[in-house]
Amino acid sequence: MAGTASPQSDLQRERRAGLARFLAVASQASAVEITGLAPLKGGAIQENWATDAHFTGGALDGDQRLVLRTAAPTGVPASLDRLQEFAVLKAACAAGVTVPEPLFAGDDPAIFGKPFFIMRCVDGIAAAHRITRDPALESALPAIAERLGRELARIHTIRPPRADLAFLPAYEKVGPAQQIAGFRAYLDRHPVPRPVLEWGIRWLETHIPPPAEPVLCHHDFRTGNYTLDGVNLTGILDWEFAGWGDPHEDIGWFCCKGWRFARLDQEAGGISGRAPFYRGYESEAGRPIDPQRVFFWEVLASARWAIIALQQSDRYMIGGERNLDLALTGRRATECELEILMLLDPGGVPSDA
């Protein structure tokens, strides 16, 4: 078969050529050569491609390390499309949040087969199990948690109405009552009854806090979605779930047990106690965190994570995506259910359970 190009390499060649043309126009370069294009691991819902390019002239003259982000073959509902995510990333960047600099977005399917955007590549690791386990990082983690609190408060300075984010549904359409309705609609379609989730969702329904002044919530602000280069925070990643919400929603998500990885005892994202994270947030936001609201949103976070876990395994069970990681994620829903019981029924464990 020597000398016969495979359909795969033809596709790669077409993509490289299309991308080079797109980047040249977007950056006003006289020429662009794609020197590397490879899928990155991670990104359970989106595909990220390491994209190395040499620009001749224009705004990015020289060698550049970029990341192209586009949709995976199957996804979960509720995520933004790539052009919307690009707009959110630009808004966050302008608000002073540490993010990979968003550069260009394209929706011509002739270039990469589907809509995409390009951002700068940031140095560092996002791997949550390494971050929460690495002894070399441990002493720096409280300061990192404080910094993350400040970053989150900066995200929350973005408030409606915003013409550039007009595609985001109004808070009244995505508040806790609507989320609860969404959970139940999903469970009604799910083949296996989930009594613990139903019980936890009932608690949520009867404990909805009064409406909040909505802010831009990241909605997946957690360990695993930021990069550390050594002890330096280099980027908040994965903005696909962003939307208007109660600021305590992001705080509850960051602190919920599902995102503590190797350190369940470290309640702020598995990297520190809550105090440094809260301190950073409150000092930047200039307003206090309400622990009762956080508790509500933390219970909701466990329910939401359970539903997402089930949806991820649906991508294998229903969507046919041959991905063992996704298939196994469905089993994690029961971990969330244990957390719901521990939060809402403390001391209620039957002695012979």
Next chain:
Amino acid sequence: MRDLPTGSSLLALARDLLLRDLLPLLPEEARLDARLVANSMAIAERESIAGGKLVDDILRELQVLYDKDPGSEAQLLRRFARDLRVGAFEGSSRDRGAHTILWRLTIAKLRLANPRFLTANGFS
């Protein structure tokens, strides 16, 4: 009558071979997938050993809660979930019994899917 060794013991042996002998030979980028394979095998092994015990135990508890309803496990579990959604046990004498089933169901499922998570949360 099935032949020996049992499916569960073959899974245990295969998993041991994967983790001890094969994993070190794999390139770094393939090791996470190999661990996922090993984890899947461990779940299958535990479920194979447990057989239908979880289903039988929960069915018995639900039958007590629902006063000897003769429904199947799936029917009773669905009824239970539906009742919990509308708070059917709240303030009633069956509330504690319902909670006990929730705990037992969750702990039993985690014993199969992720016993280490149970231990990390203080459950033996």
